[in-house]
Amino acid sequence: MILDNVENLVRPVFPFTAIVGQEEMKLALILNVIDPSIGGVMIMGDRGTGKSTTIRAIADLLPEIEVVSEDPFNSHPSNIELMSEEIKEIFTSKNSLSTTYIKVPMIDLPLGATEDRLCGTIDIEKALKDGVKTFEPGLLAKANRGILYVDEVNLLDDHLVDLLLDSAASGWNTVEREGISIRHPSRFVLVGSGNPEEGELRPQLLDRFGMHAEIRTVKDPTLRVQIVEQRSEFDKNPQKYLQESSIEQNKLKECISNAQMILPSVQIDYDLKVKISEVCSELDVDGLRGDIVTNRAAKAFAAYNNKEQVTKEDIRQTITLCLRHRLRKDPLETIDSGNKVQKVFDEVFN
Known part of the structure; x- marks a missing residue:
């Protein structure tokens, strides 16, 4: 009770x-x-x-994460990079740490x-x-x-x-x-x-x-009605709605956990890296953050789709998200919607 x-x-x-x-x-x-x-x-x-x-x-x-009990910094029990100084001292002196999941x-x-x-x-x-x-x-x-x-x-x-x-x-x-x-x-x-x-x-x-x-605000009236109805059902009986969604939720949970595990082994060919940098250069993107983030995002997308090799399609799906806000633009313009990035991507990747 x-x-x-x-x-x-x-x-x-x-x-x-x-x-x-x-x-x-x-x-x-x-x-x-x-x-x-x-x-x-x-x-x-x-x-x-x-x-x-x-x-x-x-x-x-x-999914829940393992942390050192009663530590205000959510310290990792074995990864030194994610430990507070105090926990690091205990860990390096080989003393045992009590842990919990949060x-x-x-x-x-x-x-x-x-x-x-x-x-x-x-x-x-x-x-x-x-x-x-x-x-x-x-x-x-x-x-x-x-x-x-x-x-x-x-x-x-x-x-x-x-x-x-x-x-x-x-x-x-x-x-x-x-x-x-x-x-x-x-x-x-x-x-x-x-x-x-x-x-x-x-x-x-x-x-x-x-x-x-x-x-953007959804324009399709059918979709708008669907969103309103779903929200009404959830507000009426949240526990029932969560139970009905549990299968899909658990599928996505497993997919994310699996992607986190295989991410370190995901590879991206040198030729694709060069083409990513070529797109950034053509778009006149300042610095190298755009190149780095696009490489990481493409790998994460490949892992999300349970693959260990990045393809051109993985890059296509992620490159706009990584570059649209890095384009030089007129102060009176809004951030590019992504058409420019996709256009240059198509030209470079042919």
């Missing part, structure tokens, strides 16, 4: 596999979950198109968040008085090995966006106060969403997101 009450207290999440349309956004999220080194995804689109619902749904879909963390960053809330704070008074480093973890610590979601990222203060992107790129967060320094792992899939009508991100910040997905 107590368990039933606890279940009822947990807010049900709309199932990922039941979300109609928005294939581009769904694919970008799945690929980032398979390979977080892709660098996150920026989702721009109209209001009320299910951005937040989809992001929460992908987090709910993921759901993949899904952390929301509110627009009004301060730097201390994001990065964490050091208790200077205690450090000076007792000589003990006391650290109050922030959202970057809680998001380690999970997903950090920033709604309306285009309205977030620039210095907070810089901190976020630095942590996402390096995988570490460093807090320094009065000569005292604390460093902890902070590896997460960064997901930002926003409405282009409320302003674009600075190009140099936009470039730091691995992928950019565009979503």
Whole structure:
């Protein structure tokens, strides 16, 4: 009876596999979950198109992860790169670590968040008085090995966006106060969403997101009715709806887990790498991030389709997501819809 009450207290999440349309956004999220080194995804689109619902749904879909018990940084029990300094010392001294399994963390960053809330704070008074480093973890610590979601990222203060992107790129967060320094792992899939009508991100910040997905309001009346009906059914009886969706959800869970396992063995031919770089060069993409992310995304897509060799089609399906926001453009233009990227892809890959 107590368990039933606890279940009822947990807010049900709309199932990922039941979300109609928005294939581009769904694919970008799945690929980032398979390979977080892709660098996150920026989702721009109209209001009320299910951005937040989809992001929460992908987090709910993921298999549980093993963490060190009572560790505020979700430290991995055997991977040193994903351990806090304290856990690393215990691990290297061959002491045993008690572990537990938790759901993949899904952390929301509110627009009004301060730097201390994001990065964490050091208790200077205690450090000076007792000589003990006391650290109050922030959202970057809680998001380690999970997903950090920033709604309306285009309205977030620039210095907070810089901190976020630095942590996402390096995988570490460093807090320094009065000569005292604390460093902890902070590896997460960064997901930002926003409405282009409320302003674009600075190009140099936009470039730091691995992928950019565009979503539009569904125009087809039949599909709109389907979406409304599905949502009504879910709201009426969430547990029943989740049960009906469980087969499809479990299939996708297995598919993602399998893709994560075979990803390290996925290969991409040298000729295809050259053609990817040729596309980036033809599009006049600054830097090499576009080349790197496209290679990673193509590998993740191949793994998602249970293949160990990347094909031209894998690149076609992912290259627009990786490059559309890196194109040089007139300040008055909106981000290219992808036609330009696909056109150059067809020319280069023939």
